[in-house]
Amino acid sequence: AELNLFGWSEYVPQDVLDGFTKETGITVNFETYASNEEMLSKLVAGGGNYDLVQPSEYAAELMIRRNMLAKLDKAKLPNFKNLSPEFLGQVHDPKDEYTVPYMSGTVGIVVNTAVVKDDIKGYKDVFQAKFKNRLVVLDDNREIVTWALYASGLPVNEINPTSLAKVRPLVSEWVKLVKVFDSGSPKTALLNGDVDIGIVWSGEAALLWKEDQKFKYVLPAEGAHRFIDIFAIPADAPHKDAAHAFINYILKPEVSKIVSENFPYTNPNLEARKLLTPEEQANPASYPTGSPKLETFRDIGKAAAEIDQLMTDLKSAQ
C-alpha cells in the first residue's frame, strides 16, 4: 500500500515516516511545499493524487468551503483524544469534521541579545533605522502586512483597499530596512551573523534558542499571528484509509514527541507534551508564557492578490 503525503518542508521528520512504514507496511511518498499557496496551486492544477495535505488554518477554511476536503472518519482516529481542546473547534472547522491539528505556532521576534542591547517589545522597536540591514523577516506577504496592521491598530482579518492604503507607507519604510526575506530558514541568517533581529516562525526561534540562549524570543506587544497547521484529506484522495492510519499514527504521543524534538513548535498533543524534557517544555518560543495577544488567520479572498501586488510594488520600488 501507499500514501502520498503533501506536507510542509522541514515539518515532518523522516524518522516518523520510516516508523510509520515499519509499523503498517505502507510506503510514504513525501512531497513538500513552502507555502499554503504553493500547495493550493498544485491541488488546483490536479494530477497530484495526494492522500494527505497539511494546510494552515486559513487555507483549510477555504478548502472546506470549496468542498476540496473529505470528511474524516473519527472511528479510525482513536488517538484524536490526545489533542488539547485549546486547538479544537476553531473557526475554520468548528465541528472538527475535516481537520486534525498537527502543530501550532506563533510568529514573533528573535533578538540576538549579544549584539542588540535595546529592549525589543514590538514591531515598531524592530523596524528602526538603526537596524537597517540587520533584519531578517519571513518572505511572506500576508505576514508582513499583518504586522503593519497590528502596528497601526487595524484588524488583521478584514483586509480591504482602505486598510491596505493606510499601512502602505509603513510597510514601504520597513521593506527598506530588511536585509533578508526568508521563510524557509530564517534562522540561518541569524546564526551566520548576517543579521541580529528577525521576525520568524516560533519553531525557528525555538531551534535558535536551543543552539544558543542569546537568541531571545519576543511576542510583539501589538499582537501576533498564531497559526495552526492541520492534517486533512483531499476529497479525491486515492488512499483514504492509509491517510487515516497516518493521522492516527502521528497522534500517538511517542510519535508526536519525535516531531516536537525535531521541530519545536507548539505541540497540540497533550500526551506528547508530557514526554518532552523540561528544557523543551521551557523553551519560550515553543510554549510562550504570559497572555500575549494572539489571533489565527481567516481566509481573506481576493485581498490576498491585493496584498501580493502591494508587496511586489514596494519591494521593487527600492
Next chain:
Amino acid sequence: MPDPAKPMIEFRGVTKRFGAFTAVRDVSLTVNTGEFLTLLGPSGCGKTTLLRLLAGFETPDEGLVLLDGEDVSHVPPYRRSVNQVFQSYALFPHMTVKENVGFGLRMQNIPAPEAEARIKEALATVSLAEQADKLPHQMSGGQRQRVALARAIVCRPKVLLLDEPLSALDAKLRHGMQLELKRLQRKLGLTFVFVTHDQEEALTMSDRIAIINHGRIEQLGNATEIYHRPRTPFAADFIGQANLLSAEIILRNGSKATVRLDTGLELVVACTDLPVGATKALVSIRPEKIHIGRTPAIAENVFQAKIEEEIFQGATDQLRLITDQGTRFHALVANESATQEAYHEGDRVYCSLHLDDLVIVQTE
C-alpha cells in the same frame, strides 16, 4: 573485358542550372568503355558539376545521362557503379586508412578475407601499404589524396571519376602516380573521367581531352589534336603556351596565304583552315615550334629577333623575343649543355617557322 566499342557514358544535351547560373550548358558527350577522358578547363567552368551529374549528386535540368546504355538521370548515387575521387579527398576522419579504403567493400558486403586482400592491393598500388592504420589527420596532403584514390579504385567500378586526384602531390610523386593510374586503367579496362588543371598531365594521360569553358565543351579530341590543332583561341591559349597573334589576310596563293600582323611582320600560313571569305585571322604558334639559330634555317617563315629575356626552366630555357618589327614572341629552347649552344639576353638570332606550325584558330 568490357566492349570498347560500346559507349559507357553518354551525356545527351545535358544542362544544369544553379538558380540563375548555368553551370553546364547543353553538353553532349560519349565516353567509350575503357576510355580515359580528361576534362580540362579553368576554375569554375563546370568540371566538377559534370562529374557530379555522373555520380548522381545532381540531376540534369535538361537532357539525359546514360551509364552503360541505361538512363540514370534519376538513379541515386549509391546505386550507380561509379566511384569518385573527391577534389577535397572527403576521407572519413574517424576511420583509419584501412577502414576508409574498405568502406565501399563493406557496403557491398564483400566477405572479410577478400576485402582484406583487395584493400592491401589497393594500398600497395598507391604505395601506402605501411600506413594502413593511420588516421587521415596523421597524414600529409599527398598521402591523403592517395588514400582517396585507393578508396575509389578498390571498388572496381565500371566508371571512375577523378577530380584533380593528383593536385596535392609533388612532381616526383605525381609522375609516379600518373603512370600507376594509367597502368591500372589499362589493366582493369576501366573507364576514367579525369579532371585536372595540369595541362601536361592531361596531355600525357588521356585518350581524349574535353576542353571546357563556361559550361560548354569547346573542343574534344585526342592530345595531339588538342595541342597541335586547337580550334578556338581559348583552346589554343589554355593548353600549353601559345603565341596568339591577330593578323590580316593580305594574299591567297593556292594552298598558302600571306598574313600581316599588326606590327607589319608578314607570315605565310596554310589555307586549310581559312574559309573563303575571311579577311582576318588569329594565328597560334607554339613556342617550341619557333626554331632559333645563329643562321637562318630553311623554312617558309624566317625573320630576325632580339632576345629580351632568358628564363631558366630546368630542361628548357624560355626566350622572350622581339622581332625587328616589334612583335613579341616567346620560344623554348633546350637548355645550355655540353651539346647545346647557349643563348643570352641581348643576342640577335634567326627564327624559322614552318608553314604547318602556324595554326589558324579563328577567322572573321
Next chain:
Amino acid sequence: MPDPAKPMIEFRGVTKRFGAFTAVRDVSLTVNTGEFLTLLGPSGCGKTTLLRLLAGFETPDEGLVLLDGEDVSHVPPYRRSVNQVFQSYALFPHMTVKENVGFGLRMQNIPAPEAEARIKEALATVSLAEQADKLPHQMSGGQRQRVALARAIVCRPKVLLLDEPLSALDAKLRHGMQLELKRLQRKLGLTFVFVTHDQEEALTMSDRIAIINHGRIEQLGNATEIYHRPRTPFAADFIGQANLLSAEIILRNGSKATVRLDTGLELVVACTDLPVGATKALVSIRPEKIHIGRTPAIAENVFQAKIEEEIFQGATDQLRLITDQGTRFHALVANESATQEAYHEGDRVYCSLHLDDLVIVQTE
C-alpha cells in the same frame, strides 16, 4: 634601397621540435637583402615550419633567428616587419577583399587616403581591382589566393614569406603571377622566401634554392647549380626528372673514368666529383641530355636502345628506352612537328651522352 650585401635573414643552428618529432634540424642559412630564396622539398619536410619560425609563430628550440641583424627569436609576430602569404590563404571571412587587404595598413594606422591608394594598387597588381567588395566565400580558389598575396604585399614588409602562393592557379594564370611577383620583388627590392612544390616554378623564379629534406637543408645554390650539379641523390631525384644509375668504377684515366652499370653498360664520366678511394658511384643523367638520333652522334658515350614507350607531353615527348644491355632510361625529345623527326614505340635509336652531362651524386 636596401643594401644587398647585408644579410636580411639569418638562421643560426635552428632546431624546432614538436614533441618527439624534429621538424627542423640544425638549419643555418643566410638570405641577403633583396634576394629571392625558394624552399623546395617534399610534403612534411619542414618548409612551413621554417617560415613560421621567421614569422614568429614558433620559437626555435635551439639556435637563433636574426632579422636584419637583430635576434628576433622571441619577438612576437606582430612586431616583425615580415608578412606571410599563407598556404591556406587565411583570408578573414567576415571582411571584404578590400578590408582584408587593408587590414595590415589599419594595424599600422596608415591614414585612409594613403591606405586606399595602396589597396587599389595591390589589387591591380593581382588583377582583382574589380572584386574589391566581394567576400572571400564569393570567390574561386585562385582569386582567394591572389587576395592573400595582395594582403601581404600591400604592407611592404622587409621580408615576404610566400607559402605555396600560386598553387591554386591554373598554369595560365600561374605564369602571369610568377612574372608579376618577380617584377614586384625587383622593383621594391624585397626579400622573398618562397615555398613551392612546383620545381619549374622554383627554377624559374629563384635567386637561390634550398632543397629541404627531413628538416635539413640538403643543398643550397642557384637554379642551374641545383639542376645541373645536384649534390645528393635526393636532390638529383627531386628536381626535374633524373635517371639515377648505380655504377661501379672500373677504370680511371686522367680526368676521365669509366663506370659499369649493373646491366653491364659502360659509360665514361668526368673525374671531378670522384674522390680518390671511391669504388662505387651513383650517376644522374637528365632525360633531356640524352640525344636521340637515327645515327650515332659525336660524344663520349654512344649506345643503342629501343623505344619502349612514347608519352606525349605537349611541347616534348617522353621516351622510355631500354638499352641492349637492359638498362632503362627515359629521355625527352621535342615533339613531332614540321621540322622534327618523329620517334615511335619499337624504333631502335642511337643515344649519345656528353661526358659533362653525367653527374656523380654519391660515391662509396
Next chain:
Amino acid sequence: MPAPRPLIPSGLTLLNWFLRGWTGLVFAFLYAPIAVLVVFSFNSSRLNIVWESFTFNWYERLLTNAPLIKAAKNSLIVASISTILSVVLGTAGAWLLHRYRFRFSRAIQTLVAIPMVMPEILLGISLLILFVTAGLKLGFTSVIIGHVTFSFPFVLVAVQARLQGLDPALEEAALDLGASPLKAFWLVIVPCLRPAIIAGGLMAFTLSMDELIVTVFVKSAASATLPVKVFDMARVGLNPMLNALSAIFIIATVAFVLFSEYLKKLSR
C-alpha cells in the same frame, strides 16, 4: 594541406600564459563551492556554519536514507533516458534541418528555440495542464517528456553549430561508395559530429540532473528526482547529508572519467 596545428603558436608566449592562468582561476571559481561542500560533508556539525570535527556520520546516514537514494536513482534514470532521447531528437533534427531545405525550416528553427527561452514554471504548469487534460498519469513518462522538451534544443543547437563546418563531400563520398543515406548518416556523419553530440549530451544531462521546477509539476510522488528531494530537504538550510551525496557524485564522475580514459588507453 598543412598539418593540423593545435594550440596557440609557441611564438605567443605571453598570451599562452595569460590564457592558462585565467582558465586556472575560473576553474578555481567553479570548484570553490564544490570544495566547500566536500569539506563540510565530513563536518560533524549539522549546521554548515563552523568546522567542528571530522566524521563519516553523514555518509553513513546517507546510505541508510532510502528516499534520498531512490531519488538519486530516479534522477540518473530520468537524466539518462532524457539525454538519450534529446541526443537522438536533437542530432537527427539538426542534421535534417541542415541537410535539407524544408519548407518550414525557419519556423521549426524558431519553435526549437522556444523551450530554451520559456521560463521553467510556465513550461511546468502548461505541461501539467496538458497531461491532466489528456489524462496522462504523471510519472516517469511525464517527467522525461518535460526534460526532453527543454534539453533537446541544446543538443540541436550544439550539433548545428558543428555541422556548419562539416565538409558536405563526406556524405557524398559515403553515398558514392554505396552507402544508403541512412548508413551514410550513421557510419559517417554521426562519428564526425561526435564532439558536438558529446557537448550537447553533456548539457542535456546537466540540465536534467539539475532541473527542479518543471519536475515539481509533472512528477508523481514515485518519480521525484534528486533536485526535488534536495529542495525539500535543503530549502531550510544545508544538510551535510546532501553535501555527502554531492561529494559522492562528483568523485564518482571524476573516477568514471579517469577510468574510461584508462580503458581507452588500454584499447589503443
Next chain:
Amino acid sequence: MHALTPATPGVSDHNRPGWKAWALLMPMVLWLLLFVVVPGLILLVYSFCERDEIGGVVYSFTWRNFERVFDPVYLRIFWRSILYAGITTIICAVVGYPVAYYMARAGEALRNRLLLLVMVPFWTSFLIRTYAWITILKQEGLLNSLVQAMNLNLGPFNLLYTPTAVVIGLVYAYLPFMILPIYGSAEKLDNSLIEAAYDLGAGPVRAFSSVIVPLTMPGIAAGTLLVFVPAIGMFAITDLMGGAKVPMIGNVIQNQFLQARDWPFGAALGVIFMLMFVLTYVILQRRGSRAA
C-alpha cells in the same frame, strides 16, 4: 588546399527532402507541436481569463491581465531583470571567453577533460551549490576568514544578500552555458586566421577584437541566448543569495502561480516575456543568416 575551398554553395538536388526525410523530421515536429505549441496555446488562452478565489481559471475573456503587465511596477521589474541578466551575461562572456578559447586550442585529450570538468559541478543540485556559496560569502564565512588570515587589511566584505552576491550566483550558475557554445565555435576557428592577424601587425588585443571575436560571434550569440534568457527568468538565486529583497520577473511569474494564485496574470506575464524573446531571436537569426 582544395580541402579548404568550400564546396560549391547553394541548393543542390540532394538537398530537396524526399518523403523519407519528412518522415524522419516528423518526430521532432510532432514533439514540438505537442509539447511546445500546445502548452504555449494553453498559456495564451489562460492569459485572457480570470481567476477564481482559490486560484482556478475562469474562462471569461478579459484584457485586464495584459493591462496589468504594462503597469509601471512590472515594467520596472522587467527592466531590472534585464539589467541583472545583462550584467551577468557580460561577465559570463568576459570571464568565460578566454576559458572557452583556451579549451578549444588545447590538445584533444585535455580539451575533453576540461569540457567535462566544466559541467561536473552542475551535477550537484543547484541549491547545494548555492548554499555552499552562502558558506563562502556570509559575514563569518570562508572568504572573510581567508582575507583576515592573510592580514590583507581588507574587508570584512559584506557580500551576502547584496546585488553583488546575486550576480556572483548568477554568473556561477550560467558560466558553463556561455563557455560551451563559445568553445564550439572557437574550436572550429582556423588558427591561420589568427596568425594572419598577428602577421599583419595586429597585437593580441586588436587581433582579438577585429578577427577572433567577429569569427566566434555565433558562439557568443548562442552563449548570450543561453545565459541571458534563463538569467532573466531566474528567481531562486535572487531569493537565496539576494535575500529576496528585490523581485525579478522570474519571481513575479513564480509568485503568480505559487503565492498569489493568479494564473491568468502569470500566464500573461509569461506570454509577453516569451514574445520578447522570440522576437529578439528571430531578429538575431535574420541578421545572422544575412551575415553568413
